[in-house]
Amino acid sequence: MSSRWERAVTHALLITFSVIAVYPLVSILFLALSRQSDLVTGFTIPTDPSLDSFVTAWTKGGFDRGFANSIVVATTVTILSVALSILSGYGLGTMRFPGANAIFYLLMAGLVIPYESLIIPLYRLFRDAGMTESYAALILPQVGVSVCLGTFWMRSFFRSSPRAVIEAARMDGAGHLRVLLSVLLPSALPAALTLAALVFMYTWNDYLLALVMNPGGDMLTAPLALGYFAGAQRYSDQTVVAAAAVLVALPVVAAYVVLQRRFIRGFLTGAVRE
Amino acid sequence: MSRPRGAAGRGSPPGEPRLVGFLYVLPALAAFAVFGVWPLLQTILFSTWKWKGIGTPEPVGLENYVDVLGDPDIYTAFLRSLVLVVFAAILPVCIGLLLAALLSRVRIRGMGTYRVLLFLPQTIAMVVVAIAWGWIYSRDGIVNEILRTVGLGGVARAWLGDFDLALPAIGLIGTWLNSGLCMVLFVAGVQKIPIDLYDAARVDGAGPWSEFRAVTLPGLRNEVIVALTLTVIFALRNFDLIWITTGGGPGDATTTPSILLYHFGFEARRLGTGSAIAVVMTVVILVVSVILVRLGERGDEGVAR
Known part of the structure; x- marks a missing residue:
């Protein structure tokens, strides 16, 4: 039957589940790359990535x-x-x-x-x-x-x-x-x-x-x-x-x-x- | 990594008789005996004592087990791990099966990438998982943010601090953690079921449900057993996820046997009680494992009905 349609649905499903699987981990990564938290809420994409937090974490x-x-x-x-x-x-x-x-x-x-x-x-x-x-x-x-x-x-x-x-x-x-x-x-x-x-x-x-x-x-x-x-x-x-x-x-x-x-x-x- | 099969394949007894084989096994056996078997025997011994960890232990027979089974605080902890089994084992297996059923007739290209992503949570230290989800569930976390966006701000709360909802909330972390594992297993398995079988089922007039029951489910039997073994054991024994997210709280809303085991063994100094909990937990896990292995074996004898 419409195998192209089936294929699209398949990939949509797999992509959705993959996003759910990595979301919590990616959110942590993004948070780590953000600058000093101005009270972080939800999901933040770092606009101005910085490694400062890593330096602080390492030495603390x-x-x-x-x-x-x-x-x-x-x-x-x-x-x-x-x-x-x-x-x-x-x-x-x-x-x-x-x-x-x-x-x-x-x-x-x-x-x-x-x-x-x-x-x-x-x-x-x-x-x-x-x-x-x-x-x-x-x-x-x-x-x-x-x-x-x-x-x-x-x-x-x-x-x-x-x-x-x-x-x-x-x-x-x-x-x-x-x-x-x-x-x-x-x-x-x-x-x-x-x-x-x-x-x-x-x-x-x-x-x-x-x-x-x-x-x-x-x-x-x-x-x-x-x-x-x-x-x-x-x-x-x-x-x-x-x-x-x-x-x-x-x-x-x-x-x-x-x-x-x-x-x-x-x-x-x-x-x-x- | 395909391995060439020698004249003696699987199943045949390995090699010629050589006593030196024992010497090869000895170091590993010794390590396991000292740091695995011996502690287990001691746990069993401790479980028959009343002991604060110092002074002379007082043998009390099975009294600690009576406590474990009779104290509502303790047996409730075992009931909570059943809730976790539902969330972290049954639900992921169902989700995995659903996906596998949907994908049963499609041969997927590029599955490798999905597999790596779906499986990723299994490799992450539980501390990291716990911290990530702690934020997701926090007052200003994404869950509440979504609720506010859709006008359900009234429902928003600190989920892990809620007496009724903290346990299901932790359970859902387990669902998240193990669903990917089940999907990877089942999707790989379903791709190996010949499409002919589905065509045959369809010719026989099978609807999607009977197709699932007659073809997909039997074809995935071994995968389901492996998935259940892994996830049920996870749900029954997990310590660190709960310890770091809630510490067993609020109150004792998320206190499971392994949290109690730690509590009695290292905080309350009731080593006997803690050890009895450990023994019961071990027995439960052994029984579950044996049942699942048996189910798998039975499937091998009379497949395809």
Whole structure:
């Protein structure tokens, strides 16, 4: 029938939903680019864009330290989790050993256990060790949970990689570690990169762990600094809060824009852990 | 990224027997055991104690669970998360299905851009989402501005400060957040359903509704299961969105189990109660996940009716 008409309606619908999806985020960006808020209302398009708010946000309330901490934490968690997941995915994906299935199902259970329900003992654990407000307190629990998603992800990659290649390499006398490092790893890099982006996102965006592990306020992360910021500044300068919000969103959005499809697919495949 | 399939495809048991496999798994397993399994077991243990976090804990058996189920303040929190399930899971799935149904016969070009935009909210830190929506709902925010423009200024209010409307208002943030996810999933899925099936349905005289029920919905079964799993779990456990927008208020109008968990665990120093809430929340989420996985499996056995 009138497929041109159908097509126009389709695009109109998709455009409408896309606008709704990005509106709140674009409004924050515009607000951040505006000059000192003369009581901002509704939706403002900055006529005279300025980066002043970003400078203020960066230097205020320890935001720069929070941002630096977040980079250290998220990067370390990502590297550790991906490394451990490559190893475990390789083990579970290409070898058989007693207990392999039980271990796999245990790790899969970790995908659906809500992180919230671990938070009280996790806090006690680090408090008893005198280690709250440390990098370790923010990094180790994240690694512990991320390896579930990571193992699942890397295992399904290694399972689907060609057995013939592995066998050929072994025929040539390559040990299991050699097979992993020089035969499989090169082709595993794209999968590992997707996993890295997801783990980075979950860790960077985390709020609860940072909140709980930071009773004294000395170990801010970027989202936590932003949260305090917004609370303290609720009635004052919104452009500065908006600028800080843009800075918090930026690293993940950048990774997302670069990886797009892979990012979405990874998210939906390993989905169950939010 | 299409991966070549080896001689041993999916489903076959992986590889040859090698004990060294265990060594490869060990580091990840250890990390999960110490920072996942152990805390979970402790949460279960704590839930049988009366404990302020200092001094000697007093074992009280299942008393905390009796509290959780018997204290209206606590079970109401669980009921509130059901409201959030409706807004942040059921509604987005319906919206996604509606869009998919409308697009089922059209092959879309340029879907990539839409997909990136629709999915974007999923990648944004919840703090940022909360701040953006805090402004949208504020006294001078866009919602009220629109209401005033269309002459409904009388209805305008600080939405997140309203005892009756704060919870639905937060729910709608969830709707916004998850609708894009459902749309991306379902539109991609519906594009894979062969148009022949729709033509056949039409020849059989199917109207749009029976076409949706006979072709679109069965074709999207797996996507719907994935979407429900993600969104229901989000709705049941979310902490940061509520914490930052309302902190559980006004009064306790938006207090959900995870907010209570934080409250009892870290503010009120009733670790037993907080842990019991955590256990109940975990059990609910596990049960929901298992049910959804089962539904998905059943669909695989007897597709196409």
